Amino acid sequence: MSMEVIQTIDGLWRAKHHLCREFATKNQKRPYVGLVPTMGNLHHGHLSLVRRMVDECDVSVGSIFVNPAQFAPGEDFSEYPRTPEADLMQCEDAGVDIVFMPESDALYTQDHSTEVIVRKLTERYCGAERPGHFAGVTLVVAKLLNIVHPDIAYFGQKDYQQFRVIERMVRDLDFPLDLAMCPTVREPDGLAMSSRNAYLAEDERKAAATIYSGLQELADAFATGQDGAEALKEVARTELAEAVQLEYLEIANAWSLDPKESAASGDVVLIAAKVGGIRLIDNIVLAAGDENAH
Numbered sequence: 155m156s157m158e159v160i161q162t163i164d165g166l167w168r169a170k171h172h173l174c175r176e177f178a179t180k181n182q183k184r185p186y187v188g189l190v191p192t193m194g195n196l197h198h199g200h201l202s203l204v205r206r207m208v209d210e211c212d213v214s215v216g217s218i219f220v221n222p223a224q225f226a227p228g229e230d231f232s233e234y235p236r237t238p239e240a241d242l243m244q245c246e247d248a249g250v251d252i253v254f255m256p257e258s259d260a261l262y263t264q265d266h267s268t269e270v271i272v273r274k275l276t277e278r279y280c281g282a283e284r285p286g287h288f289a290g291v292t293l294v295v296a297k298l299l300n301i302v303h304p305d306i307a308y309f310g311q312k313d314y315q316q317f318r319v320i321e322r323m324v325r326d327l328d329f330p331l332d333l334a335m336c337p338t339v340r341e342p343d344g345l346a347m348s349s350r351n352a353y354l355a356e357d358e359r360k361a362a363a364t365i366y367s368g369l370q371e372l373a374d375a376f377a378t379g380q381d382g383a384e385a386l387k388e389v390a391r392t393e394l395a396e397a398v399q400l401e402y403l404e405i406a407n408a409w410s411l412d413p414k415e416s417a418a419s420g421d422v423v424l425i426a427a428k429v430g431g432i433r434l435i436d437n438i439v440l441a442a443g444d445e446n447a448h
């Protein structure tokens with residue numbers, strides 16, 4: 155069956171209702187519905203989420219929406235890469251049932267006046283560097299969850315803080331769904347795939363790879379018994395290329411994201427840096443000894 159591309163909320167409800175009824179009639183059970191929210195310009199990272207959804211769900215919905223609310227003032231909203239045709243082809247190839255691709259005014263009415271704010275978890279790291287960013291993320295994700303009503307929504311580990319923030323919103327507001335965190339998909343040299351990587355010049359692209367090699371060095375040092383956070387962070391800093399301007403590097407509790415002085419297995423290392431003006435983020439979860447750290 156061919157994929158449907160829907161631009162309005164009403165249209166999405168109708169298309170989803172129709173597919174769900176068809177599935178229920180045929181299979182005599184309620185379908186399991188999945189959602190992968192994206193801002194488009196799809197790469198293998200996004201597609202890993204999409205493929206997992208298609209694999210696990212009876213009805214799969216992808217959304218493509220460059221959400222103005224999550225770009226802080228002066229950020230790259232208007233230049234954010236938009237490649238709708240290629241995105242739709244990739245979704246269709248992956249077996250997605252519905253792509254929800256609303257225009258901005260289909261999601262936000264002019265007198266829109268509701269905020270969705272998760273406190274504390276959003277105050278550090280990307281939240282501190284990008285004022286208003288997480289409020290924009292939680293607002294659009296809350297709206298998408300209410301529009302699509304999925305049983306499960308898939309997000310990438312790449313945006314680790316974002317995952318924890320969405321998870322807290324879902325818990326605090328009793329959204330009835332499961333969340334899945336999917337592993338970060340990387341380029342062969344380790345750089346986490348990101349739509350913003352395309353902005354990097356060749357030398358910057360090389361320098362950017364040291365963000366992940368720095369994280370790996372840190373994780374290796376931890377695995378061999380070092381646990382002082384300062385010393386561990388220094389291991390990563392030493393690895394970073396000169397062109398990498400560190401924004402933050404922190405070893406944190408995986409759930410509360412509170413910084414740690416002494417690292418433990420399961421803690422997450424969060425990093426953000428600018429390379430040639432392009433802001434990149436990454437993270438790694440620490441594992442002791444011969445547990446797999448990466």
Ligand code: AMP
Nearest residue numbers: 192193194199309310312313338339347
């Ligand atoms: P975005 O389009 O940047 O909003 O990303 C949409 C979803 O894809 C988010 O849940 C991201 O965490 C996830 N994602 C982006 N890049 C990657 C990657 N390299 N590996 C895994 N997931 C990713």
